[in-house]
Every structure is written in structure tokens, then in C-alpha cells.
Amino acid sequence: DPRMLRRIDMGWFILNKYYGKSDETPVYVAALLLDPSKRDAYIKQNWRKE
Numbered sequence: 001d002p003r004m005l006r007r008i009d010m011g012w013f014i015l016n017k018y019y020g021k022s023d024e025t026p027v028y029v030a031a032l033l034l035d036p037s038k039r040d041a042y043i044k045q046n047w048r049k050e
Contacts, residue, residue, distance in 0.1 A: 022028050
């Protein structure tokens with residue numbers, strides 16, 4: 001059903017939009033830095049080794 005596919009695509013668009021905004025939020029960064037388990041996982045996943 002083309003209408004259902006359009007709604008699914010729009011849902012993904014909205015999710016991606018707000019997920020991207022969460023990375024820009026200072027509160028998100030503060031929470032990441034204050035929670036050791038999340039901080040370690042984030043650093044291991046996203047920072048390049050030198």
C-alpha cells in the first residue's frame with residue numbers, strides 16, 4: 001500500500017530529525033559525560049584511536 005509506505009518513510013524522517021537534535025543538546029552531552037558506562041561505550045564506539 002503506497003500510503004502505508006509514505007507514512008513509514010515520514011516516521012523515519014521524524015525519528016532521524018529528533019535523534020540528530022539529541023546530539024546537539026548540552027544536556028545530552030552532560031549526561032553522557034556523567035554516566036561512566038555510557039561515556040566509555042560512546043568513546044569506544046565513536047572516537048578514533050590515535
